[in-house]
Amino acid sequence: MVDADLVVEVTGAVATVVIRNPGRRNAMTPAMWRRLPVLLDGLESDPAVRVVVLTGADGTFCAGADLGDLDELLAAGDGSIAVAAEERLATFAKPTVAAVRGACVGGGCQLAVACDLRIAAADARFGVPPARLGLVYPAPTTHRLARLIGPAAAKHLLFTGELVAAERALRIGLVDEVLPDADLAARVDGLTGVIAERSQLSVAAAKEIVDGRADEERMAWWHGQVRVSGEAREGVAAFHERRAPRFGWTPPAAP
Template sequence: MTVADAELLVEVAGPVATVVIRNPARRNAMTTAMWRRLPELLDGLEADPAVRALVLTGARDTFCAGADLGDLDELLDAGDASIAVAAEERLAAFAKPTVAAVRGACVGGGCQLAVACDLRVATTDARFGVPPARLGLVYPAPTTRRLARLVGPAAAKHLLFTAELIDAERALRVGLVDEVLPGDGLAARVDELTAAMVARSQLSVAAAKEIVDGRADEDRIAWWHGQVRASGEAREGVAAFHERRPARFGWTPPARH
C-alpha cells in the first residue's frame, strides 16, 4: 500500500459535497494523516457558499472500520485531546447539514464519525460497533456523551460494555440510524435527502442545527430572528406557499472572521 492509498477524497456535485473515506488495505480505517486532514477539508467546504450539504461515506462496500491501530500510541497519549476527537468535533460543528451514508462496517472511529453527522442512512448489510472494551481503551468523553445523547443511556451502555456489533435493523430501533435501505437504494435516497435540504431556506436550516445541537445561546437566537427580519426569507417562503411555486431563497451565511 502506498501512502496515497489512504486518503479522504472530495467530490462536489452542484450544492452537495461528498467526502469519501478510502483506505482499501484496512477496510477504510482512518490513519493519523486522515484524521488531521478531515478538519482542513471541512473548513474549506464550509467556507464555500456553493456547498449547502455534506455527505460522508466510505469507498466501495465499507464505511469505516475504525482508527488505524498502527497509530495507537499517538491516540493513547493524547486522550480526549486526540486528533480523532478534534476531527469528530469539527464534523459535528459543521454549519451545513451532514449525512452519513453507511455501507458495511461502521465501527469504532467510523461509528464516531457517523454519530457526529446530522443524519445516518444505512444499507441492510451495515454493521455498527463501539469496540473500546474489547481493546482495553476508554472511549473519549465527548464521543461517549454524543453517542448517549443520540441513542439513550441504555443503548449506549450496551454498545460500550459489550463491544458487540449490531445490525442495521437494531441500529434503526435504538436511533443510531434514521433509515435502512437495500444496498441499491442508498445513493438515490441520499440524493433525495440532500436535494430536499439544499432547496430549503439555508437560514432556517443553519439556525435549526445550532439550536438542536445546543450551540445557540439567547443572544445567538435573537441574532437568528434578526436575520429572518432582515433577509426577507420568511416573506419569500410565505409568498411561494400561496403562489404554489418553489421558494427562491437567497440567504447565505455571513463570512466568518
C-alpha cells in the first residue's frame, strides 16, 4: 500500500500537488499538513513553475483531517499545523487552482477555499463538519470561507455540517465552474495553460491586490516593475502586431 503523502507532478509551467492517502479518502495526516508548506516554498522559488494545481488521488479531493490524530490538532487551536498549511497556501505568490472530484470536506474544503480558483467535477461534494463533531472551526478558516461565499452561506455550512452538491456550491460561489468528470482535466489544463502564458507580473500583482496584501509602498513597487520590465511595451507591441506576447518577467530575488 502507498503511504499517505503529497505527490508533486510538474508538466511544463504547471505543478500539480496530489493529496494521496489510500484507504482514508485522502484525509490529511499531521505529516502531510507539515509537508505542504515545504512543498509550496520550493514551488514558489522555482521560476519554471507558474501555476499550481491542488487535487486528490483516485477520484476524491480530500475527506478532511485524519481524525486518528485529533489530539494534536485540538491542542493547537488556531495555531494548528492545518491552519499554518492553509495560510501558506493562501499566501502562495503564484496562482493556485483546486481541481475537485468527490469529497471535499473539512480540511479538504479548507484547502480548496485557500486556493485562488476552484473547478469541480459534477460529482464533487463539499462540507464543513465541525458542528457534527463538536469542534470549533479556526477563525482564519471561518473568515476566509465567509469572505468567499458570504456570511449567510457560510453559516449554513457551519451550522448544519451538511454536504452540498457541486451545483449548489456553484450557486453560492464556493466553486467557479462545474463540469462533467470526463471534462475536468482538460478544462484545468486549458485554464492553467492560459494563466501560464499571461504576464506573470500582471498575474502576481493582481493576486496581491485582490487579496488585500498590497499597501501603498508595494503598489509603488509594482508600478516600478512595469516600467523597468518592458512587459507593457511587449504586450502592446504584440497586440498591434497580432502575435502572442513574449513575456519574460520573473520575481526579483529577495535581498
